[in-house]
Amino acid sequence: MKLGIVGLPNVGKSTLFNSITKAGAECANYPFCTIEPNVGVVPVPDERLDKLTEMYKPEKTTHAVIEFVDIAGLVKGASRGEGLGNKFLSNIRETDAIVEVVRCFEDSNVVHVDGSVNPIRDIETINLELIFADIETVNKRLDKARKNLKADKKYQEEIDLLEKILKVLEEGKSARTIEFNDEEQILVKDMFLLTTKPILYIANVSEEQLDESENDEYVKQVKEYASGEKAEVIPLCVKIEEELSGLEDEDKKEMLEALGLEESGLDKVIKRSYNLLGLMSFLTAGEPEVRAWTIKKGTKAPQAAGKIHSDIERGFIKAEVVSYDDLIREGTMVAAKEKGLVRSEGKEYIMQDGDIVLFKFNV
Secondary structure: OEEEEEOOOOOOHHHHHHHHHOOOOOOOOOOOOOOOOEEEEEEOOOHHHHHHHHHHOOOEEEOOEEEEEEOOOOOOOHHHOOOOHHHHHHHHHOOOEEEEEEEOOOOOOOOOOOOOOOHHHHHHHHHHHHHHHHHHHHHHHHHHHHHHHOOOOOHHHHHHHHHHHHHHHHOOOOHHHOOOOHHHHHHHHOOOOHHHOOEEEEEEOOHHHHOOHHHOHHHHHHHHHHHOOOOEEEEEOHHHHHHHHOOOHHHHHHHHHHHOOOOOHHHHHHHHHHHHHOEEEEEEEOOOEEEEEEEEOOOEHHHHHHHHOHHHHHOEEEEEEEEHHHHHHHOOHHHHHHOOOOEEEOOOOEOOOOEEEEEEEOO
């Protein structure tokens, strides 16, 4: 999974990237500090793996991972190539979802590219550039489809869909606000539109605002905007996340407790991103390795097996499955089997989050 971190210059996106990846992306108080996208791969925190590691004492433990891409700051006119616009748009097109950092704090020492703090204006600046880029894409597809219609009437379906999308885009709304049926979703996926990508807004607040972030006026504005866009919002203080990222686990836990926080911003971003993309994890456990595998919700057992190796999917016979909660409660796989909690599932079984699986196959 690849998440693109975007935002106007100087809103805290590179600082957030540094915090969650510890990759040391350059961070400075001037526009276009980030030119080439910085990339960081981070493990997905999962307490279930820690428990299974204690139980099996494997040679290695492998977490699922997320790739974060810190993309150059955007300015008005990006869709026409202003600033680093073309580079920005091509980089964002390659991501699975967008994490947009929005400045919701006042600080005279940090220059705002537009001179004042206004989160909705900032969001609309970026979203409009993505909309303009999509309008260009849709118009090109429409021209091609209309030409092809003369030879093949099947293109009428695509034309109807493109016109439906274009109408929404020209109203200044993102394509993700449209309800698509199953057939339309297949066509839309092939268009690679920027505004169909799931989006998560990070409302970057000051430490003083954090305690009351749910009632903060700026945060409320972002949430109201997001509700009409099928988007999610996480209020967090990027400055605190930066401090947390430099601490050892025990010290980090103490700081979180002192701040009255249950989890770090990284944990929140990952959990919301999984929800946003409809993802979950199944687990494999044994002495060689304990591992989490990321799949789409609704994935059947053979396709999940294919995540491990294509041969396992091709030669799939069955899956021996026990839920994580059942295994932990019983203490051992033997005890779980004695209670009849280890199930034998076939090709039509739909995987569940936290399933611990042993695939049987023959090739």
